[in-house]
Amino acid sequence: MSKLLVVGGGTMGKICAQAAATVLGAQSVTVLERTVAHAEQLQKELDVTCITSLINPPSERNVINYATIVLAVKPQDATTALTQIQSLTKTALIISIMAGVTLPRLAELTGSSRIVRCMPNTPATIGCGMTVWTTTKNVTVDDQKFVTQWLAQFGADLWVESDDWIDKATAVSGSGPAYVFAFATDLIKSAQALGFTTEQATRLVQQTLAGAIQLWQKTGTAPETLRDKVTSKGGTTAAALKILKTTRMSSLWEQAVAAAYARAKDLQNHV
Numbered sequence: 001m002s003k004l005l006v007v008g009g010g011t012m013g014k015i016c017a018q019a020a021a022t023v024l025g026a027q028s029v030t031v032l033e034r035t036v037a038h039a040e041q042l043q044k045e046l047d048v049t050c051i052t053s054l055i056n057p058p059s060e061r062n063v064i065n066y067a068t069i070v071l072a073v074k075p076q077d078a079t080t081a082l083t084q085i086q087s088l089t090k091t092a093l094i095i096s097i098m099a100g101v102t103l104p105r106l107a108e109l110t111g112s113s114r115i116v117r118c119m120p121n122t123p124a125t126i127g128c129g130m131t132v133w134t135t136t137k138n139v140t141v142d143d144q145k146f147v148t149q150w151l152a153q154f155g156a157d158l159w160v161e162s163d164d165w166i167d168k169a170t171a172v173s174g175s176g177p178a179y180v181f182a183f184a185t186d187l188i189k190s191a192q193a194l195g196f197t198t199e200q201a202t203r204l205v206q207q208t209l210a211g212a213i214q215l216w217q218k219t220g221t222a223p224e225t226l227r228d229k230v231t232s233k234g235g236t237t238a239a240a241l242k243i244l245k246t247t248r249m250s251s252l253w254e255q256a257v258a259a260a261y262a263r264a265k266d267l268q269n270h271v
């Protein structure tokens with residue numbers, strides 16, 4: 001049976017393990033964590049096996065040969081985590097979700113020639129994520145088939161040609177949920193400033209965002225057109241949009257996304 005190891009059982013590692021359990025069956029999936037306390041906690045939450053050592057129980061010598069290894073630790077923990085599993089990585093299909101760690105660097109760290117680099121986002125927790133991914137050229141058709149099935153559990157996916165496109169997508173869809181939540185937080189505060197309670201303001205903003213996104217998705221109409229449909233000349237929306245224009249909001253967004261892209265590139269110097 002094809003076995004899969006997830007290294008790091010944090011926010012994203014848990015999603016990776018659950019998705020793998022859906023595709024391969026829970027008995028084929030193991031999560032490797034750093035501390036016993038964390039592994040025990042995870043074991044209560046997940047159906048898969050959670051361990052802190054590859055030799056499990058510690059008295060036994062034989063280590064399972066995992067066909068696929070998912071790297072879900074923070075980039076700065078990658079070197080330490082990989083030292084623990086160095087005997088396994090060379091022949092495995094390596095899937096990394098770590099921000100800023102490129103395919104050449106992953107090849108160097110793992111010795112594997114079959115590597116997939118993915119950038120999911122947190123809505124993957126509820127199967128509504130957006131994942132971009134790329135591969136080394138040695139990844140087989142069967143590897144790609146598995147990755148496609150696995151990523152389908154996260155939500156939608158987009159294959160891109162190179163590491164650079166992953167870094168660019170990191171700045172858009174990887175960090176994107178945080179941009180939406182930052183906007184939601186500010187809009188809730190603005191509603192509170194008008195006198196709404198937190199509960200009322202949250203409800204107004206949440207349903208407005210959900211409804212607007214669904215309208216966009218279901219009609220397939222460009223967002224600019226949908227915006228213009230709400231904006232009558234001299235009306236309330238026009239008054240609000242005028243303020244956003246004078247504060248050069250769209251240029252601020254361009255700067256913010258460029259800063260995230262630059263940071264994704266910069267992370268490469270620290271792994």
Ligand SMILES: NC(=O)c1ccc[n+]([C@@H]2O[C@H](COP(=O)([O-])OP(=O)(O)OC[C@H]3O[C@@H](n4cnc5c(N)ncnc54)[C@H](OP(=O)(O)O)[C@@H]3O)[C@@H](O)[C@H]2O)c1
Binds near residue numbers: 007013038120
């Ligand atoms: N969060 C996002 O939105 C997002 C989106 C896309 C990609 N990513 C990428 O996903 C990766 C994980 O992010 P995350 O948000 O899930 O981080 P996280 O919640 O901090 O999870 C990382 C996990 O790795 C564990 N760990 C650290 N060193 C380890 C080792 N040597 N062996 C085994 N486990 C070890 C940590 O354990 P302890 O807690 O005990 O230290 C922690 O449980 C990052 O590389 C990030 O770039 C994140």
